[in-house]
Amino acid sequence: MTESRTVTGEQGPAAFGRRRDVLIVLPGLLLTLMLAMLDQLVVSTALPRIVGDLGGLSHLSWVVTAYVLAATITTPLYGKLGDLYGRKRLLVAAIVIFLAGSALSGLSHSMGELIAFRALQGLGAGGLMVGAIATIGDMVSPRERGQYVGYMMAAMMVAMIAGPLVGGYITDSLSWRWIFYINMPVGGAALAYIIATLHLPRHKISHRIDYLGAAVLAIAATSIVLVTTWGGIQYAWGSPLIISLIVLAAAAVAAFIWAERRASEPVLPMHVFRNRNFSLASGMSFLLGLVMFGAMTFLPLYQQTVQSASPTVSGLLLIPMMLGSTLTSLIAGQVMVRTGRYKALPIIGAAIMTGGMFLLGTLGVGTSRLTSMAFFLVFGIGMGFLMQITTLIAQNSVDPRDMGVASSSRSFFQQIGGSIGVSIFGVVFTRALRSAMSARLPGIPVGSMNGQFNPTTIRHLPPAVRSAAYYSISHGIETVFHWAVPGAVLVFLLGWLVKEIPLRSGPGVTSGSPRQAKPELVP
Numbered sequence: 001m002t003e004s005r006t007v008t009g010e011q012g013p014a015a016f017g018r019r020r021d022v023l024i025v026l027p028g029l030l031l032t033l034m035l036a037m038l039d040q041l042v043v044s045t046a047l048p049r050i051v052g053d054l055g056g057l058s059h060l061s062w063v064v065t066a067y068v069l070a071a072t073i074t075t076p077l078y079g080k081l082g083d084l085y086g087r088k089r090l091l092v093a094a095i096v097i098f099l100a101g102s103a104l105s106g107l108s109h110s111m112g113e114l115i116a117f118r119a120l121q122g123l124g125a126g127g128l129m130v131g132a133i134a135t136i137g138d139m140v141s142p143r144e145r146g147q148y149v150g151y152m153m154a155a156m157m158v159a160m161i162a163g164p165l166v167g168g169y170i171t172d173s174l175s176w177r178w179i180f181y182i183n184m185p186v187g188g189a190a191l192a193y194i195i196a197t198l199h200l201p202r203h204k205i206s207h208r209i210d211y212l213g214a215a216v217l218a219i220a221a222t223s224i225v226l227v228t229t230w231g232g233i234q235y236a237w238g239s240p241l242i243i244s245l246i247v248l249a250a251a252a253v254a255a256f257i258w259a260e261r262r263a264s265e266p267v268l269p270m271h272v273f274r275n276r277n278f279s280l281a282s283g284m285s286f287l288l289g290l291v292m293f294g295a296m297t298f299l300p301l302y303q304q305t306v307q308s309a310s311p312t313v314s315g316l317l318l319i320p321m322m323l324g325s326t327l328t329s330l331i332a333g334q335v336m337v338r339t340g341r342y343k344a345l346p347i348i349g350a351a352i353m354t355g356g357m358f359l360l361g362t363l364g365v366g367t368s369r370l371t372s373m374a375f376f377l378v379f380g381i382g383m384g385f386l387m388q389i390t391t392l393i394a395q396n397s398v399d400p401r402d403m404g405v406a407s408s409s410r411s412f413f414q415q416i417g418g419s420i421g422v423s424i425f426g427v428v429f430t431r432a433l434r435s436a437m438s439a440r441l442p443g444i445p446v447g448s449m450n451g452q453f454n455p456t457t458i459r460h461l462p463p464a465v466r467s468a469a470y471y472s473i474s475h476g477i478e479t480v481f482h483w484a485v486p487g488a489v490l491v492f493l494l495g496w497l498v499k500e501i502p503l504r505s506g507p508g509v510t511s512g513s514p515r516q517a518k519p520e521l522v523p
Helices: 019-054 058-085 086-104 111-138 141-175 181-197 213-232 240-262 270-274 276-296 299-305 310-315 318-337 344-360 369-384 389-394 400-440 446-452 465-495
Strands: none
Touching: 019 086, 019 111, 019 181, 019 270, 019 299, 058 086, 058 111, 058 141, 058 270, 058 400, 086 181, 086 240, 086 369, 111 318, 111 400, 181 465, 213 400, 213 465, 240 270, 270 369, 270 400, 276 299, 276 310, 276 400, 276 465, 299 465, 310 318, 310 369, 310 446, 318 344, 318 369, 318 389, 344 389, 344 465, 389 446, 400 465
16 A cells, blocks of 8 residues: 655654754653553552442452553554554543543442443553653664663652552542542643644555454453453353353454454554564563563552551552662663663563562561562562563564554553453462462351452451451462462563664664665655
């Protein structure tokens, strides 16, 4: 298909912006990153209180899963449509949708409503991180991009530290509903700033949106998540529904590959996977999402029940993990800027993260807060070496015209990994908890106690029941982290396979890129 462009200003995605222009736009992009980070972290500390108010411990993981699944489905679309229409309008639309979902989530009066509105929030969230990262990718060369990792990680550090604290303080002082309302001023500021300052080249493009690819991708992702969520818990693995979902997922994946090979504007071009580094970065991102989001979802429940921490203190306990992650991310960014090399970073990070997983797998009823904070620090140090490196490897592996696809694909695989991880570990946690409760209290039906597994009511249970509940929750947490260790080990092994291609210092492509980007300029 012939593509025509009308470009004003810079010459398309292949042309990098002046430092002054980048610094003017950067605050708005950093606010957008903070918006995406804040929501994940603020909500996590309030989950136990939400369960106590709305009920339904068995649906706890869906508060996260619905959000992540919706973001996962839309992430590739945002990346591709950003390449076609320009980043600004897609980023603005994503912020507006996200804010609408936030307001409605705060107004929820049942777990079903909250899950539905969290899904709407996720539809906007799919474009937040991708839009910010892809815009930086358009404006800054890969070699110089390392300088901006520091700025990005500083914003993330504020969000990481403020998120749990703000979430805990708001939950303690006001209501869990305000953890969603807090997005409004931050998102409003980001929206106004981006509208005023972001002036990217205008593209007039004849195109065809890959509706078929987007549809079958959504079907595949949804089917996979439902299988991992329902299988073995609500429905037997051999039940007709689970078997049908497995067949549907396999058929949708095959249909997606077929559709993308034939689409003129594929939402996820298959040619990018011919590059080994891109495929490895995608695989590491998937496993990172699975390990991090999946395993960490249940930490606040452990802290606020077994360790008797308030939501505010629960946020404070996570600060070592956030600081460790931020510190090593800054170090990694400086290493890339000064040396242009990066292969050792994911290897080191994965090794440390695996050690952190082993340590977190030892959390128990008697583990002190200080000890758990030390474990969080180790885990955070490992994460810091990995989070931004996978993005840079993916972006450095493709043509500049595929920058949006690279950014969205990396985010897509991390989010689908997180969605599957939350679902799988939700099943693991629930089974381990119920098994331990049944062993400790053989005459009590555990299913009837789902609404009581929250910090407020659990402290008022009879001593024998309370002791059994603490043991069961800690046993569930231990089991989750034991299951997460193999994923961290796989990230370590994949890191050794990365081929170190020199980071680009200008708008050209590396020798490892499949083809040169040549935007067509129309007077």
